[in-house]
Amino acid sequence: MTLPGSYESGPVASQTVAAAHDVAAEATAVPARRRASLRQWELFFLLLPMLLLIVLIFDLPILNAAYWSISDPKTGALTLGHFRDFLDSTAYLRIIWRTFFLSLEVTAATILLGYPLAYWATKLPPRWRIVVLGLVVTTFWVSILVRTYAWIVILGSAGLINRLLMWAGVVSRPIEFLYNEFGILVGMTNVLLPFLVLPLFAAMMRVDMRLLQVAETLGASRFRIFWQVFFPLTLPTLAASAILVFILSLGFYITPAVLGGGRVPLVANMMDLLINRFARWETAAVVSVVLMVVTLSLYAVYQWLREKNA
């Protein structure tokens, strides 16, 4: 199966094809190499449309936006004025900081809820596993707006929880769950949970159970087996999903607007204000550049840590 340049892998159907190639490769090694380089060209042409698409509609606009952040909109001359305006106002940095902090909280909450959920799901009998995963996946089918509004029905002043608490006499006035950072935290965690649970579940199913059995025969406690054997094996997936959740949280718009009651502006809401209301695209470009640089730096740190540990 180790044919030079072979791009078939995995699927059973392709194995026979690969085997045939194997025979051919043994017979004449040199043409096979030529064929391999040809394949690379083929691959390149197959990828070309996607490459063009990404460069044209994603990379170039991003560069263009970055250019706006350092050019004068009227004369086109290069200037650092927009960055100076950005630094002069305390609001922008404060909102970026708040967004990062809230995203960290969301990531932490997603991990605390998602990891046990995924773990529990792997322990269930197969039929129940499908039911639980089905419930996690169904949240993808409901529009994000509807899901967000649904939290008002549950957590609102006249919502289920407050009514229950007041009926039971626990509180005399409704608790304010919404229109603050807590409300946003709940809504965003709800939306982002599947992004963590699904990959984690897959990773946990792949963990070789024999390793756990070995640890058990060597006399390790269940606690120790989990933390020293099982958890480290799922850690790479956990870290990758957590990063994904974190980066997705940075751009949330609807959830903070609805569940934050417009009282907790985050980066996306601020961008909306700058672009659609005030038509200050240069400042918006500065904010995007700052946000992108910070996010990429964090990602670089994460990669560095990972490589150091590997």
Add this chain to the structure above:
Amino acid sequence: MKKYLGNFALLCTVSLLAMPVQAQEVKELHVMHSGGEYGDALHKCVEEQLLKEAGIKVVAETPGGFAKMQAQATSGVITNATTDGSTGDLYRLIAADLLEPIDWAKLNPQPMFDEAKHEYGFGAQYYSTIMAWRSDVPAPRNFVDFFDTEKFAGRRVLPDYPEFVLAFAAMGDGMTPEEVSKGLDLDRAFKTLERVKDDTIWWQSGAQPAQLLKDQEAQYAIAWSGRVADQEGVSYSFNQGMLDISWWMVAKGISDEQRDMLYRWIQAQSVPENQKCLVEVIPYPGASPDLEKMVPEDLAKTFPTYSENKKVQWLINGKWWHDNAAEVERRWNEFKLLQ
């Protein structure tokens, strides 16, 4: 049999050949507006007829507004011939030199109120920003009451738009409607907002205030009249409300062909029968003086322009908003982003 088949094939070929010709005859007019129910109403009451009679197909982009007009002017390709907008938008667009004046002689609309005929804008609809409240809480009489969170306890839902909330906040600190229609004292407005902000939810979409009142998330709201009229369990008053006009404004640099189509589309909106059709979908009346007589009294009473309603309101001072735009933006940013 063969002959029939041959004829059928010929018919197919002819119709195929004819199709592109027919497609060419339908011309497209690109416009921008706030969409939703209003877009559906325009389609039903104005645009279907226009397609049938003049072969003009209207393609709408939603929403419109200042930033999009500026964007298309900067790009040099004027895709959309018009946008809707408030009086504040109108002055802002004029100052940015993004509009062309309306040729009223060429447009030749049916009779309409004078205040709805601006050099740069066709007044399409009247709308008001007014106070509303849950029917089970004490009713405020004016905006001093409205912002009195002690006597009138409960949460407020306020517009997340400076233009639609600051004047009321200034009135909450004791300014009179006559004073705010000349220009407002921003210090007094923000003083009120600072006082009530912990009891406030901010809305961005016009449908939110009525929904939040119904869900008991809030007790008092400042909302657009058409969104709170006729909602069960919600009371409202036009008293001290802010009357404004939604304008159609023509983008500078459109082709003569686009302008001809656009004027036909706008002209059709000045016809009282079409305005009646529109107002049955969304209760923001057009500027025809005949409209009020054509609709049932019950509906007319919900109009911001109904004489009883109009006389207790004040007309927004678009010029003040334009002249003070930078200051308003700075103060609003400070207030909103630093909370």
